[in-house]
Amino acid sequence: MNGHNDKLFQASVALNNMGIVLMERGLYDKAVSTLKEAVEVLKIVFINDREPDGCRSIPLLLHNAFLRMAMPAMVLGQEPYRASVELIAHDEQDFESIQRILLTNSNRSFFPLRMESIERNAILSKQTWGASIVIYNMAVAKVLIARSSKNPRKIESFNRCALRLFVMSRKIVHEYSEQCEQERDYARLQQLHLVSCLSMKQELDLLFRLGQLSKAQETYDSLLHVIAAMEDMGNLLYGGKCSAAAA
Numbered sequence: 001m002n003g004h005n006d007k008l009f010q011a012s013v014a015l016n017n018m019g020i021v022l023m024e025r026g027l028y029d030k031a032v033s034t035l036k037e038a039v040e041v042l043k044i045v046f047i048n049d050r051e052p053d054g055c056r057s058i059p060l061l062l063h064n065a066f067l068r069m070a071m072p073a074m075v076l077g078q079e080p081y082r083a084s085v086e087l088i089a090h091d092e093q094d095f096e097s098i099q100r101i102l103l104t105n106s107n108r109s110f111f112p113l114r115m116e117s118i119e120r121n122a123i124l125s126k127q128t129w130g131a132s133i134v135i136y137n138m139a140v141a142k143v144l145i146a147r148s149s150k151n152p153r154k155i156e157s158f159n160r161c162a163l164r165l166f167v168m169s170r171k172i173v174h175e176y177s178e179q180c181e182q183e184r185d186y187a188r189l190q191q192l193h194l195v196s197c198l199s200m201k202q203e204l205d206l207l208f209r210l211g212q213l214s215k216a217q218e219t220y221d222s223l224l225h226v227i228a229a230m231e232d233m234g235n236l237l238y239g240g241k242c243s244a245a246a247a
Helices: 003-024 028-047 052-069 095-103 126-148 152-183 186-209 213-238 241-246
Strands: none
Touching (some): 003 028, 003 052, 003 126, 028 052, 028 126, 095 186, 126 152, 152 186
16 A cells, blocks of 8 residues: 555544544434545545545545534433444454453444554555445444434335445455465454454344344354354464353
8 A cells, every 4th residue: 555545544544433433422423424434535545546636635524524523422311312332443352352242132232343553564455454344334323323213214224224334344354354264364364253243243133123034044144153263263362262251
């Protein structure tokens, strides 16, 4: 990634992380707007890879995001819907924290991913890896908007949109999981598995809400498979701590 694209990527990281803070504060529509801008920045990287003029819009996007951040948070009890939103790092290493997240059953608990530093020489393309995280977070924000609405048509529309985004994020992750397996990059593979599991947990809930029971069963089976793979990877990375934690 050249210097121009690296700056764009860092801008998308900043927008992503501001978007999930807005989610945490109950400003779900503002979170969606900010995450959309993160996607727009990544599009500049993908589509206009050699076009330095793409940077010109970045200061305005960041300025708008900062203005949203300055807005007061929703006061507890005044907003139409209040979820438990817990920010976690995309490269979370604490297996007990990961296990707790995966075992959380409440459909009012959401775990948007904060983007931390991604190594320049990482096996994954920074912008592609970033895209999977931003898309996942946008899906979470869409679900939160659906939960806060009382309009049935709006609820279904946002739920369907969120489902498509979760699936899209997971497809990106799956593509690079195969590459990580070939390279035996188990630490990176564990990060990818975390995103997959978080996506599938949300997909399951949405599929049940939308009455797509056969797809829900397929997703559940896939989720169990990835959780088992995470435990195997965890044992390799943490020397058997995963099995002890699960006991």
